[in-house]
Amino acid sequence: MSANGAPKPPVIADVARLAGVSVPTVSRVLTGAARVRPEKEQLVLDAIAKLNYRPSATARALVSRQSRTIAIVAGNTSQYGYAETIRGIEEEARADGYTVTITVVESVDDEVVSRAVDLVRDQSPAGVVVLKFDPPGVATLNHLPHDVPLVAVSGVRVRDVPQAVLDETRAAEALTDHLLELGHRTVHHVRIPPSRREDGRTTGWRRALKRAGVQSPKVFEATWSPESGRAIGREIAGDPEVTAVFCGNDEIAMGVIKGLSDEGRRVPEDVSVVGFDDHPLAAMWSPALTTVRQDFGGLGGRAFELLRHAMRGEDAKRFSSELPELVVRESSGPPPAGRGRS
Amino acid sequence: MSANGAPKPPVIADVARLAGVSVPTVSRVLTGAARVRPEKEQLVLDAIAKLNYRPSATARALVSRQSRTIAIVAGNTSQYGYAETIRGIEEEARADGYTVTITVVESVDDEVVSRAVDLVRDQSPAGVVVLKFDPPGVATLNHLPHDVPLVAVSGVRVRDVPQAVLDETRAAEALTDHLLELGHRTVHHVRIPPSRREDGRTTGWRRALKRAGVQSPKVFEATWSPESGRAIGREIAGDPEVTAVFCGNDEIAMGVIKGLSDEGRRVPEDVSVVGFDDHPLAAMWSPALTTVRQDFGGLGGRAFELLRHAMRGEDAKRFSSELPELVVRESSGPPPAGRGRS
């Protein structure tokens, strides 16, 4: 138990000693905060290499009052869109030497939200990205301290916070237009749990319908589970008025198609069904799904980009939007004979 | 710029002052390290509440040399199994007041791996969970310092490190047996990228075949993308010998089915196809997928459980295994007439 008890990692003082300089000098070459005579700098560099020294992130965080950490707050992490967005953020952050933490907020319950907020604050992160695709995300966003760089990621723009969005509203319009152009009289909508009163997907659908002069029919409410889509599919199978359905995401669309086929209705011959996201399995589905491609990974990357600006204190870029691309495949087609627009 | 420059968060000294006690006393009630007279304790508690004080995790980490952070290392994060496992870990960890960080290792490249290892070390995490479902995970595991509590998560057991596993080998055997019992002469296998020479899924398949006295046919190699499964499906569509296919995961199975149907072959009438994982969409598929249910979320939870033991220094629990459950649905059936076992 002498020279052996765990080979403690080298600290800055060890480097200084080995290089024959003072601790602050080592610090200076580490941070580049001030110029150091080249020869000494080399000595320090050699010592660092020799000892395989790494500065303590913790100590740095203590003195600078912030860590090289980005906190991601999300209401969900395993859902495709969330997972991909997180991956995108992590990738960019890692390239910049940041570590990302994940904090999930499971509900809008005050207790839960404030616990999550505390967890985030305790990390004194250099920045925070909140995925506000759902109510928990939104709730948390509102309780987060405003003294730390913050960006939100979502489908619709709000004020106050820099934001990376996918223009879901316009994408939903395009999708609805596509169905209308195929000759359908109207388009029904199955929505996923909205992040607030109404999401861009629903708004875009409504807008396209209005522009075409048709009144929006009653909205069907799905959960995040494909099973809920299936139930709705079964339900609408009996209604001949329904010839086109726009679903909140691909997974729900798959469920709806399943439910429809449970009842013997064919897609797209009897009813057209379109999704949203271009899930990796969308093209594998039978029929292959017509949908809209969302680059969630890129969205995450753009969010980090915005955050980087905010962390630098540059207030310039506060908004980054992108229009998803319409992908027409097999699940959409003209309405059955006699049921189209006159 | 006087009493206004950002309302700095209260520190322990503020609490001590307000409560009229010394700083260490506050620390004592915070940590419970030593008994404090109840009346003073109350004073401290009041002050803490009044100031809305939260101890600095950073300062604590500096002195204790470790943070309330769990680092998760993974080769992938958006894939269903990974994402769910991560969710499971995070959930348990959060309940214990830990924050989780994600570090992804994109390849087995030395540079990449050591960068990831550094990123992890810099956090001085209280523990590390590595998802060694793939080569990058395995590679990183081997380079991680052994002086921090570590647990691995995977499908097969290895020595040295505490581990939470799903018994994929036995599950694969059960699935293969199921196909054999249906009357198929042999079962073909499409595998996903293995974490090492061979994974449990492949081993179990081989073992079941051997037990049945049939030689294992050539293995088809898929990537993580369903598209690769589709290509393989098209390829095997022409081979009448192939009547049953066991795929490395559900997504690949969906791809294979798509490829088969591209070529006009029906599932399960012409060929049976089974997957692995019980993906949320497996039941929505047409035909609904026969597969094996894996509780990835639970797996993550058990991994954290193991880690908690390791962090406490208890060396007791070092292994946690669970047998996935066979789920027979529609994609498997007897071989076509004349092509079954004599």
Next chain:
DNA sequence: CTGAAAGCGCTAACAA
């Protein structure tokens, strides 16, 4: 350009 001194917020050791 460089070193000595101070201090980030907290816990641990030591007296009292």
Next chain:
DNA sequence: TTGTTAGCGCTTTCAG
């Protein structure tokens, strides 16, 4: 039981 004194490893004044 409690306060005083030392640091944890680093960056930041401040002299020189």
